[in-house]
Amino acid sequence: MDQFYHEVACAACSRLRRRCINACIMRPYFPPGDDLNFINVHFTFTNNNVERWITLRETEEQKRDLVRALKWEAGQRLFNPIEGSYAVCMRQRQRITELNAQVQFLLMMVDHFNQQQ
Template sequence: MLDTKHLQLLKMEGSASSDQTTITTSSSCRGVGMVMSPCAACKILRRRCIADKCVLAPYFPPSDPLKFTTAHRVFGASNIIKFLQELPEAQRADAVSSMVYEANARLRDPVYGCAGAICQLQKQVIELQEQLAKAQAEIINIQCQNANLMALICTMEFSQSSQTTAPNNLRSLSNFASSPRSDLSDTGFLSESNLGLLYDQSLWT
């Protein structure tokens, strides 16, 4: 009985130790995998990558090897490393983006490179400025047409109002001429007494 129990305990201890060894080996493998994953630049250049000392590792991750391949074809790895070492860390990411963009432009247009893209953009700017000038001229023309139309409408309304007021003025004049005045129709001032008074006043004056 004691032997069987002792054997069972030994088996249990052996299984536990084997589990611990598998855990340690798996964890060690994971750590080795994390440390030994090279960046895209070191992988393409086939050299050992030390993450703490590699200048290219923060900007060329292993998930995007095309980024370094494009820059390496135009500038070369030594020039890229030299450019990055001369710059502060705050400007290195922008410098890598600029180099990758310039490399893509050079591969698309080997003759002009970025200058060709800049010339094309300048042409587009000039064309857009011309279109803007035409649109502004059309706007000014439309505004002038609207102003002339409003002036014409105002003159037409004024002429119509003057034509309607002219007959009324003629009617008032005709009514004034046809209506007899009471002071003129009254001939009492031509009586003999009034004439005598006028004659006497003219003699004494």
């Protein structure tokens, strides 16, 4: 069976030095020119894992969400190689704790104000 090749390879095929066929599963998520995102994802998760994870998803929306999450995670690991996205989660948890304390303080102030009237 003849395979048709894209004139310009997607970022994944370009970086892996292979021909980009019409059935390339990476092309929709790593179009030509998106080399930096692919390099980060490939370095963090390896191409075989990414391809396997994409094929395991059923809908196109799930696949897009997966690749978006992988790009974000790879970017976080590039920015902070030790903690990666864990650091972001911990900062958000800390912020939620601080906001909850502020809400409790404000509720206490409102209650105190209502009792004085």
